[in-house]
Amino acid sequence: MDYVREKLSEESISLILELIENKNYIKAREELLKFNEVDIAEILEDAMEAAGVDKTIVLFRTLPKDISVEVFSYLDLEEQLTIINAITDKELHYIFEELPFDDMIDVLEELPANIVDKILEKSTKEERKLINTFLNYPENSAGSLMTPDYISLQKDMTVKDALSHIKKEGMSSETVYTCYVKDKGRKLIGIISLRSLVISDDDVLLEDIMETDFVHVNVLDDQEEVSNQFRKYGFIAIPVVDNENRLVGIITVDDILDIIDEEITEDFQKMVGVAASTEEYLDTGVLGHVKNRLPWLFYLMVSSMITGLIINQFEILLSQAIVLVSYLPLLMGTGGNSGGQSATLIIRGIAVGDIQPKNVWKILWKELRVGFFIGLALSLLNFTKIILLDGQNVIVALTICCSMLIIITVAKAVGGMLPMAAKRLGIDPALMANPMIASMTDMFSVVTYFSLASIIMGL
Amino acid sequence: MDYVREKLSEESISLILELIENKNYIKAREELLKFNEVDIAEILEDAMEAAGVDKTIVLFRTLPKDISVEVFSYLDLEEQLTIINAITDKELHYIFEELPFDDMIDVLEELPANIVDKILEKSTKEERKLINTFLNYPENSAGSLMTPDYISLQKDMTVKDALSHIKKEGMSSETVYTCYVKDKGRKLIGIISLRSLVISDDDVLLEDIMETDFVHVNVLDDQEEVSNQFRKYGFIAIPVVDNENRLVGIITVDDILDIIDEEITEDFQKMVGVAASTEEYLDTGVLGHVKNRLPWLFYLMVSSMITGLIINQFEILLSQAIVLVSYLPLLMGTGGNSGGQSATLIIRGIAVGDIQPKNVWKILWKELRVGFFIGLALSLLNFTKIILLDGQNVIVALTICCSMLIIITVAKAVGGMLPMAAKRLGIDPALMANPMIASMTDMFSVVTYFSLASIIMGL
Numbered sequence: 001m002d003y004v005r006e007k008l009s010e011e012s013i014s015l016i017l018e019l020i021e022n023k024n025y026i027k028a029r030e031e032l033l034k035f036n037e038v039d040i041a042e043i044l045e046d047a048m049e050a051a052g053v054d055k056t057i058v059l060f061r062t063l064p065k066d067i068s069v070e071v072f073s074y075l076d077l078e079e080q081l082t083i084i085n086a087i088t089d090k091e092l093h094y095i096f097e098e099l100p101f102d103d104m105i106d107v108l109e110e111l112p113a114n115i116v117d118k119i120l121e122k123s124t125k126e127e128r129k130l131i132n133t134f135l136n137y138p139e140n141s142a143g144s145l146m147t148p149d150y151i152s153l154q155k156d157m158t159v160k161d162a163l164s165h166i167k168k169e170g171m172s173s174e175t176v177y178t179c180y181v182k183d184k185g186r187k188l189i190g191i192i193s194l195r196s197l198v199i200s201d202d203d204v205l206l207e208d209i210m211e212t213d214f215v216h217v218n219v220l221d222d223q224e225e226v227s228n229q230f231r232k233y234g235f236i237a238i239p240v241v242d243n244e245n246r247l248v249g250i251i252t253v254d255d256i257l258d259i260i261d262e263e264i265t266e267d268f269q270k271m272v273g274v275a276a277s278t279e280e281y282l283d284t285g286v287l288g289h290v291k292n293r294l295p296w297l298f299y300l301m302v303s304s305m306i307t308g309l310i311i312n313q314f315e316i317l318l319s320q321a322i323v324l325v326s327y328l329p330l331l332m333g334t335g336g337n338s339g340g341q342s343a344t345l346i347i348r349g350i351a352v353g354d355i356q357p358k359n360v361w362k363i364l365w366k367e368l369r370v371g372f373f374i375g376l377a378l379s380l381l382n383f384t385k386i387i388l389l390d391g392q393n394v395i396v397a398l399t400i401c402c403s404m405l406i407i408i409t410v411a412k413a414v415g416g417m418l419p420m421a422a423k424r425l426g427i428d429p430a431l432m433a434n435p436m437i438a439s440m441t442d443m444f445s446v447v448t449y450f451s452l453a454s455i456i457m458g459l
Numbered sequence: 460m461d462y463v464r465e466k467l468s469e470e471s472i473s474l475i476l477e478l479i480e481n482k483n484y485i486k487a488r489e490e491l492l493k494f495n496e497v498d499i500a501e502i503l504e505d506a507m508e509a510a511g512v513d514k515t516i517v518l519f520r521t522l523p524k525d526i527s528v529e530v531f532s533y534l535d536l537e538e539q540l541t542i543i544n545a546i547t548d549k550e551l552h553y554i555f556e557e558l559p560f561d562d563m564i565d566v567l568e569e570l571p572a573n574i575v576d577k578i579l580e581k582s583t584k585e586e587r588k589l590i591n592t593f594l595n596y597p598e599n600s601a602g603s604l605m606t607p608d609y610i611s612l613q614k615d616m617t618v619k620d621a622l623s624h625i626k627k628e629g630m631s632s633e634t635v636y637t638c639y640v641k642d643k644g645r646k647l648i649g650i651i652s653l654r655s656l657v658i659s660d661d662d663v664l665l666e667d668i669m670e671t672d673f674v675h676v677n678v679l680d681d682q683e684e685v686s687n688q689f690r691k692y693g694f695i696a697i698p699v700v701d702n703e704n705r706l707v708g709i710i711t712v713d714d715i716l717d718i719i720d721e722e723i724t725e726d727f728q729k730m731v732g733v734a735a736s737t738e739e740y741l742d743t744g745v746l747g748h749v750k751n752r753l754p755w756l757f758y759l760m761v762s763s764m765i766t767g768l769i770i771n772q773f774e775i776l777l778s779q780a781i782v783l784v785s786y787l788p789l790l791m792g793t794g795g796n797s798g799g800q801s802a803t804l805i806i807r808g809i810a811v812g813d814i815q816p817k818n819v820w821k822i823l824w825k826e827l828r829v830g831f832f833i834g835l836a837l838s839l840l841n842f843t844k845i846i847l848l849d850g851q852n853v854i855v856a857l858t859i860c861c862s863m864l865i866i867i868t869v870a871k872a873v874g875g876m877l878p879m880a881a882k883r884l885g886i887d888p889a890l891m892a893n894p895m896i897a898s899m900t901d902m903f904s905v906v907t908y909f910s911l912a913s914i915i916m917g918l
Contacts, residue, residue, distance in 0.1 A: 038692050170658040177636050199629040234713030254693030272803040281808040289829045293800050304792040311785040319781050326770040333763040337894045341752050344731040349740040370748045434893045435796045
C-alpha cells in the first residue's frame with residue numbers, strides 16, 4: 001500500500017464535480033474524504049459554482065461533523081454565509097461551538113447582526129461577554145487576530161503536572177507547543193515549549209525551565225508589527241498582553257502566513273495606485289474595481305495635465321524644432337522607469353527592515369552615483385544612435401543626451417528619497433512607487449529637456 | 460519583579476556599543492545576554508561597524524557556547540566569514556558541530572572551498588557524504604532548504620515508546636512537533652503530531668493515531684511551491700521525499716518565512732525591471748546596482764525609441780497642430796497607469812493562487828468594462844476641462860477624449876491579459892508589470908491619438 005497522498009489534481013476535482021452533478025453523494029463523499037480539509041473547502045467552492053449551491057450543501061451535510069467544521073473554517077465568507085443560511089439551527093450551533101475561537105470571531109465579524117444574535121442565543125453570558133470583547137478590538141490589531149484558547153500553567157507545577165494538564169486541555173487549545181505561565185494577577189511571567197516539557201524529567205518545576213526573556217506584543221499593536229516579530233524570531237506562537245501586561249491571548253504562525261499575504265497584497269495595490277482591498281480580484285465587481293482604481297488615476301491625470309501646461313510654455317520652441325517632440329517619450333519613459341526602480345528597492349528594503357531612517361544619506365549618495373553611471377551609459381549610446389541612425393546634428397544629440405544624464409540622475413535620487421521621506425512623515429512608503437515617481441519625473445523631464453534645448457540650441 | 464522582556468531599543472544598543480568601545484566586555488556581555496539571540500546578532504552586526512571587528516569578536520568569544528552558536532546562525536554571511544577567520548579551529552569546529560544542519564549547509568554553501576575543507580576535516584566519512592549530498596541540491600529547491608534532523612518513529616511503537624524516543628532525540632531535532640513514521644524501506648507512511656502523542660494514552664500504537672493523508676513535497680520542488688504549500692495548509696513542518704517516496708528531510712515554517720520574504724522581494728524587483736537579487740540594498744555596491752538595473756532600462760529605452768519613431772511619422776500633423784503635443788503626457792501617462800494597475804492586480808492574484816489560467820476570459824471581460832467606465836469618467840472630465848479651462852475647440856477636445864477612452868480600455872485589457880499570457884507561456888508574470896505595460900501602451904497611445912487626430916481634425 002502506498003501511503004503518500006495524491007495531490008489535488010484537476011482530474012480529481014472534475015470527477016468529484018461530476019459525481020455531485022449526478023447526485024451520487026455517497027461516492028462523491030468518499031472521493032472528497034481522500035483530501036485534506038483545505039482541499040475539500042476548495043473543491044466545495046468550485047462545486048457551488050459548477051453543480052449549484054443546493055447539491056453542494058447536501059454533500060457538505062453528509063461530511064463527518066469534525067471534518068465539516070474544519071472545512072467550514074476554510075471556506076470564503078460568501079460560501080460560509082450560503083451554508084449558514086441553508087443548514088438547521090442545530091447544525092449551525094454545532095459548527096460555531098466547535099470552530100476555533102479566532103476563526104469564529106473572524107466569521108462573526110463579517111455576519112449581519114441578526115445572524116450573529118441567532119448564533120449566540122445559546123451561549124452563556126460569559127461566552128457572550130468574551131466574544132463581544134474580541135469583536136471590539138480594532139481591525140488589523142493583534143487583539144483581532146488572537147485566540148484565548150491557549151495552555152495556561154503555574155510556575156510551581158512539575159513537568160508531570162503540566163503534561164497531564166495538557167493532556168486534558170490539549171484538544172481545545174489552538175496550540176500546545178508553547179505554553180504560558182501566569183502569576184496570580186494573570187500577568188505573563190514565562191513561556192515554556194512542549195519540547196522542553198517532553199525532554200525534561202517528570203519532577204522538575206516549571207519555574208526552573210521556563211523562559212523569562214520572551215517576546216510579546218500588545219493587544220493594540222498593528223498586525224504588521226506582529227508579523228514582523230514572527231519573521232524576525234521565527235516563532236510558532238506569540239503571546240498578546242494588555243496594557244497591564246496581563247496575558248489575554250496568543251497568535252499562531254499559521255494565521256500570520258495569511259496576514260503576510262494580506263500585507264504584501266496591500267503593498268502591491270498601493271504601489272500601483274489601487275485602493276487597498278482584501279477582496280479577491282474575481283470577487284470584486286466592475287464598479288468595485290472602478291472605485292478602487294479611479295481616484296489615483298484621477299490624481300495622476302491632474303499631474304500629467306501640469307506636465308502638459310509646462311509643454312505649452314515651450315510652444316514657440318517646439319514649433320521651431322518639432323524634432324524634439326519625438327524624443328519626449330524616450331526621456332520621460334527612461335526617467336520614470338529609473339526612478340521607479342530606485343523607489344521600489346527602497347520601499348521593499350524599508351518593509352523588510354533592511355533599510356533604516358538613519359541610512360538616508362548613504363542611499364542618496366548611492367543613488368546619485370548609480371544614476372550618474374546609468375545616465376552616462378545610456379546617454380553615450382543615445383548620442384551615437386541619434387547621430388548615426390537618426391541623422392540628427394550634434395546640437396540636437398547633445399541636448400537630448402545632457403537632458404538624459406540629468407534626468408536619470410535626479411530621478412534615481414528622487415526615487416530613493418521619496419519613500420524615505422514618506423517613512424519619516426508617517427506616510428506609507430509604498431505610495432511612493434512607480435506611478436507617483438513617474439508623474440513627478442515627467443514634469444522635471446519636460447522642464448529640463450526644453451530648457452536645455454532653449455539654451456543649447458539658442459532658440 | 461517584572462518578567463516581561465524589554466524590546467530592543469536604540470538606547471540599549473547605544474549603551475552596549477559604548478561598553479564595547481570602552482572594552483568593558485563584562486558589563487557589555489551582561490547587557491547583551493538580556494536579549495534574544497536574534498537581537499544579539501543584530502547588536503553584534505552594529506558593533507562590528509561601530510566599535511570595530513576586533514573588539515566585537517572578543518565579546519562574541521565571551522558568550523556562553525550554546526548562545527554563541529545560535530547567535531552565529533543569525534548573523535549575515537559577511538559577519539559569519541569575519542568570525543570564521545578570527546576564531547581558533549577548536550571554536551570553529553564547536554560552532555559547526557552544534558549548528559542546526561540546515562543552517563550549517565546554508566553557511567557552507569557560501570564559503571570558499573578551502574574553509575569548507577578546514578571545517579569538515581574532523582567530520583566522519585558518513586557526515587561528509589551527507590553534507591555533500593545536501594550541498595549538491597539545486598539552489599532554491601526543497602532539498603536545499605530541508606534538514607535531516609527530524610524525529611523518526613515506527614508504526615508498531617506505542618505512544619510511551621515514542622515519547623521516550625523524543626525525550627532522547629529531542630534536543631538535536633529541528634522540530635519535535637511533527638514526527639515521521641517510516642516503513643523498513645525508509646518510505647514515509649504517516650505523520651504524527653506531538654500534540655496527539657501527548658493527549659493519547661501510553662499504550663496506544665502509533666499506527667492507530669498517525670495521519671496517513673499528509674501533504675509532502677519532492678526534494679527537487681522549487682521553494683516557491685514549498686512556500687505555497689505552507690501558506691495553503693498552515694503547517695509547522697512539511698516532509699520532503701525523493702522520487703522513490705523515501706523521506707529525506709523536513710522543512711520547518713520558520714525557514715519558510717524567510718523564503719516568502721525572498722520570493723516577494725524577487726517579485727518586486729522583477730516588477731520594476733531590476734534583476735532579481737537576494738543581496739540587501741545597502742550591501743550591494745554601486746556597480747552591482749548599475750548591473751542589476753541597466754539591462755531593463757536599456758530594453759525599455761529601445762521601446763521608447765520606437766514610440767519616438769512613430770511620432771516622427773506624424774511630424775506634418777504635429778507642425779500644423781502643435782497643441783496636440785501638450786496632451787501627449789496626459790494620454791501616455793493615463794494609459795500606462797491604467798494598464799499597470801490591472802497588470803499588478805492580476806500578477807498578485809496569480810501569485811497567491813486566487814486567479815487560475817481558466818479565468819482568462821472572465822478577466823478580459825471585466826477589464827474591458829472597468830476600462831470603459833474609467834475611460835468614460837476621465838474623458839468626460841477632460842472634455843469639460845479642455846473646453847472650459849484650456850479654451851480649445853470642440854474638435855480638439857473630442858480627439859483627445861475619444862483617444863483617452865480607447866487607450867484606457869485597451870490598456871486595461873492588455874494589462875490584464877499579458878500576465879495571463881506570460882503564465883501560460885511559462886514566463887514569470889511579474890515581468891509584465893508597470894514598466895513593460897507602460898512601454899507597450901505608449902506606442903499604442905501615440906498611434907491611436909495621432910491617427911484619430913488626422914481623421915477627426917482632417918489634417
